[in-house]
Amino acid sequence: MHPDAHCELDHGSAFQLLVATVLSAQTTDVAVNKVTPGLFARYPDAASLAAAEPIDVQPLIDRIGMFRQKAKNVVGLARILVAKHGGEVPQTLAELVELPGVGRKTANVVLGVMWKKPEGVVVDTHVQRLSQRLGWTKKTDPEDIEQALCALFPREDWDPLSHTLIFHGRRVCFARKPECDNCAVKEACPSAGDKAEKIGRKPSRGPRPAAKKSSTKVTKKKSATPKVRSRRP
Numbered sequence: 001m002h003p004d005a006h007c008e009l010d011h012g013s014a015f016q017l018l019v020a021t022v023l024s025a026q027t028t029d030v031a032v033n034k035v036t037p038g039l040f041a042r043y044p045d046a047a048s049l050a051a052a053e054p055i056d057v058q059p060l061i062d063r064i065g066m067f068r069q070k071a072k073n074v075v076g077l078a079r080i081l082v083a084k085h086g087g088e089v090p091q092t093l094a095e096l097v098e099l100p101g102v103g104r105k106t107a108n109v110v111l112g113v114m115w116k117k118p119e120g121v122v123v124d125t126h127v128q129r130l131s132q133r134l135g136w137t138k139k140t141d142p143e144d145i146e147q148a149l150c151a152l153f154p155r156e157d158w159d160p161l162s163h164t165l166i167f168h169g170r171r172v173c174f175a176r177k178p179e180c181d182n183c184a185v186k187e188a189c190p191s192a193g194d195k196a197e198k199i200g201r202k203p204s205r206g207p208r209p210a211a212k213k214s215s216t217k218v219t220k221k222k223s224a225t226p227k228v229r230s231r232r233p
């Protein structure tokens, strides 16, 4: 269904992909793709971003969540790239996760997309949900799911596997109302049909606690009750 599955973060170099992936934490690729053209026009490489201050970067990315922390992270990582790696993006997971804002997931996006040598499977919310629906794991923790997928698939499939699952999750196997009738793997999928929606979704946070009544109202109610009772015969 998705022979063209690929990373949907726009970038023109390993440095730009690294920055875009750091910016994509807790937000969508679409939102990141709206801010990176302006950001990369001003700071196209590690050397230019390393010379900036986070406060200069903030207005360019303030349409995405946690932009202050992300501005600090991308300037910080650019400075380390210049100081320790000659301005280039390192090609090992151990070196990548030393950079601010970069965890296993971000590191493996860069290693897989740029150099086709990921050291694990990228497990985002779509990969997490689809791995459970397809019956590949019952685990819910991303690192446990990553281990299960690494054991099931050969290394050369790790990068296309995550892009394919992410494409499928965005276009067919939605968190709510997955389109099982239009899915090419419905015959093989153990979750196909009505039960699919209940599998692999993040647990509900539950109903919001009722708002506390203001102390003024409580005081009024308490003081009103005895007065009414005292008038009864």
Ligand code: SF4
Pocket (backbone or CB within 6 Å): 133, 134, 172, 173, 174, 178, 179, 180, 183, 184, 185, 186, 189, 190, 191, 192, 193, 196
């Ligand atoms: S059959 Fe349904 S639950 Fe299974 S992968 Fe396809 S859309 Fe997802």
